Amino acid sequence: MMELLGLSILELCYIAASITFIMGLKMLSSPDKARKGNLIAAYGMGIAILATILFKEELTADKWLNYALILAGLIVGTVIGTRMALKVKMTAMPQMVSFFNGMGGACAAVISLVEFDHLLHTGKVEMSMLIVIILGLIIGGVSFSGSIIAYGKLEGKIGDKALPAGQVINIVLLLVMIGLGVFIAMADTQEALYIYILLGVSLLYGVLFVMPIGGADMPVVISLLNSFTGMAAALGGFLYGNQAMLTGGILVGSAGTILTVLMCTAMNRSLTNVLIGSFGGGGAGASGQSGEQGTVKEISVTDAAILLAYANKVSVVPGYGLAVAQAQHTVHNLEKILDDKGVEMNYAIHPVAGRMPGHMNVLLAEADVPYPKLMEMEDANDDMDNTDVVLVIGANDVVNPAAENDPSSPIYGMPIIDVIKAKNIIVMKRSMGKGYAGIENELFFHDKNRMLFGDAKDSLEKLISEVKNL
Amino acid sequence: MQDLLSLFYENREFIFLIIVSIFLGIEVISNVPAVLHTPLMSGANAIHGVVIIGSIIIMLEASPDNYFALILGFFAVVLGTLNVVGGFVVTNRMLEMFKKKEK
Numbered sequence: 001m002m003e004l005l006g007l008s009i010l011e012l013c014y015i016a017a018s019i020t021f022i023m024g025l026k027m028l029s030s031p032d033k034a035r036k037g038n039l040i041a042a043y044g045m046g047i048a049i050l051a052t053i054l055f056k057e058e059l060t061a062d063k064w065l066n067y068a069l070i071l072a073g074l075i076v077g078t079v080i081g082t083r084m085a086l087k088v089k090m091t092a093m094p095q096m097v098s099f100f101n102g103m104g105g106a107c108a109a110v111i112s113l114v115e116f117d118h119l120l121h122t123g124k125v126e127m128s129m130l131i132v133i134i135l136g137l138i139i140g141g142v143s144f145s146g147s148i149i150a151y152g153k154l155e156g157k158i159g160d161k162a163l164p165a166g167q168v169i170n171i172v173l174l175l176v177m178i179g180l181g182v183f184i185a186m187a188d189t190q191e192a193l194y195i196y197i198l199l200g201v202s203l204l205y206g207v208l209f210v211m212p213i214g215g216a217d218m219p220v221v222i223s224l225l226n227s228f229t230g231m232a233a234a235l236g237g238f239l240y241g242n243q244a245m246l247t248g249g250i251l252v253g254s255a256g257t258i259l260t261v262l263m264c265t266a267m268n269r270s271l272t273n274v275l276i277g278s279f280g281g282g283g284a285g286a287s288g289q290s291g292e293q294g295t296v297k298e299i300s301v302t303d304a305a306i307l308l309a310y311a312n313k314v315s316v317v318p319g320y321g322l323a324v325a326q327a328q329h330t331v332h333n334l335e336k337i338l339d340d341k342g343v344e345m346n347y348a349i350h351p352v353a354g355r356m357p358g359h360m361n362v363l364l365a366e367a368d369v370p371y372p373k374l375m376e377m378e379d380a381n382d383d384m385d386n387t388d389v390v391l392v393i394g395a396n397d398v399v400n401p402a403a404e405n406d407p408s409s410p411i412y413g414m415p416i417i418d419v420i421k422a423k424n425i426i427v428m429k430r431s432m433g434k435g436y437a438g439i440e441n442e443l444f445f446h447d448k449n450r451m452l453f454g455d456a457k458d459s460l461e462k463l464i465s466e467v468k469n470l
Numbered sequence: 471m472q473d474l475l476s477l478f479y480e481n482r483e484f485i486f487l488i489i490v491s492i493f494l495g496i497e498v499i500s501n502v503p504a505v506l507h508t509p510l511m512s513g514a515n516a517i518h519g520v521v522i523i524g525s526i527i528i529m530l531e532a533s534p535d536n537y538f539a540l541i542l543g544f545f546a547v548v549l550g551t552l553n554v555v556g557g558f559v560v561t562n563r564m565l566e567m568f569k570k571k572e573k
Binding site: 017021022024025026028029030031034035037038039041042045048049052053056057062063064065066067069070072073074076077078080081082084085086088093094096097099100101103104106107108110111113114115117118127128222223226229230232233234236237238239240241242243244245246247248249250251252253254255256258259262263351356358359361362 | 473484487488491492493494496500503506508515516518519521522525526529530543546548549551552553554555562565566
């Protein structure tokens with residue numbers, strides 16, 4: 001009776017947790033409820049974890065070590081996780097998400113390892129369980145190593161490297177993984193060695209899979225790996241007959257996949273194209289340099305300030321450079337000062353500007369820029385004809401006209417913010433360096449364009465004081 | 471064939487749940503504005519941290535002298551907790567910024 005009561009409470013808690021996950025995701029899709037949604041899902045998670053510890057197994061004294069280790073693990077994870085999450089700078093949020101995602105993948109892979117070992121010792125091997133364990137190991141492993149590479153790349157610790165014949169190697173690895181997986185699942189007797197080889201191959205595949213992908217495509221990869229980990233969690237749910245894991249995992253798996261597709265659509269490319277196309281890898285940088293380059297014209301801070309102060313309408317196109325320079329507050333100050341002078345300033349947000357979709361929105365929100373000032377790409381482009389000055393701050397690929405008129409360019413087909421339609425363009429950049437996709441930008445050589453070199457925050461501060469003096 | 475059929479039949483309820491959840495996941499986020507893409511990804515990231523329950527079950531079921539399971543299980547708990555706690559805290563930090571300027 002007591003046992004049944006406990007197990008019923010456990011299942012009720014899992015149902016409650018599943019509901020909070022669904023509500024949480026739903027609320028995360030609307031700006032005014034998002035924060036509450038996140039908290040609700042977090043409470044649900046807490047309930048599910050606590051209920052598992054209390055009601056899953058009868059509490060017995062001889063397992064004190066197990067409970068002590070669970071508690072220790074929870075505490076260690078909480079302390080480290082909270083510290084990392086609170087310390088991370090706004091610019092580093094995307095890689096932080098990638099890192100935590102990798103931890104989830106690793107957790108799933110470790111679970112598979114232990115459960116395989118468990119099967120080895122109990123002797124009875126059900127094929128369905130084996131398949132689930134193998135899939136969990138592969139997906140978790142790929143998600144872990146892939147996320148860590150994505151983290152390293154965004155941190156700037158790992159560059160874009162493409163192996164010669166990288167595609168072929170990846171396909172071979174994929175086939176080896178599938179073959180080995182099928183072999184283990186079908187084998188009559190099990191050996192631990194094979195599962196470790198499979199883990200090794202999965203980890204290697206994750207590394208080689210993300211390695212050549214760079215530039216504007218990194219958000220897509222993180223989102224994809226996110227849904228991978230969701231699937232790995234769902235497989236764990238299958239393994240333990242656990243509804244909370246199953247619903248939570250599948251929800252993230254499918255929502256993450258849709259989010260990935262949404263991002264690809266925003267770049268007007270297919271997922272396969274993103275994964276195989278590998279931006280910035282190999283000799284992609286060579287394209288787009290065919291035409292004559294013309295000359296780059298610089299503008300002084302004073303001239304730029306005059307241009308801005310006497311405009312009717314100014315549009316800012318923010319990019320990763322704004323995030324790096326931590327200039328979100330400064331740009332908001334410029335906006336307020338221009339507003340005092342009767343100049344209307346808004347922000348044209350490209351869906352994949354920065355290192356993650358919505359990156360710019362989050363960044364500008366931090367500086368209290370009001371929502372209505374943030375315009376999505378389509379609206380911004382419709383408005384471009386009426387814009388006097390476009391200020392491109394640390395953005396490059398998202399305003400590169402090559403995406404529209406150079407079929408040989410790796411970003412060809414990606415919608416861009418059509419800054420050329422505006423009357424004047426000022427590009428604020430640290431140097432003439434290439435963008436993350438590693439390609440030239442002919443916009444810099446355009447007649448209407450003037451370059452303002454320097455750190456974004458620095459230049460903006462100078463602009464502000466000049467505008468004030470006018 | 472027989473194996474596959476019984477595999478399907480024995481797990482029919484799970485398969486049902488999986489399919490319904492897939493559609494639910496798609497439905498739930500289909501109207502998300504671009505503004506919330508990053509927080510949504512981050513929030514979803516925290517939710518798949520539910521995999522931690524699997525690691526807790528490992529620890530609960532492991533016999534106290536099975537050090538292989540205990541040690542790996544301990545690491546799994548740490549990794550899962552990092553995913554859950556880090557994920558929710560980062561998401562909350564992102565969303566805090568949105569909240570300030572709602573008013």
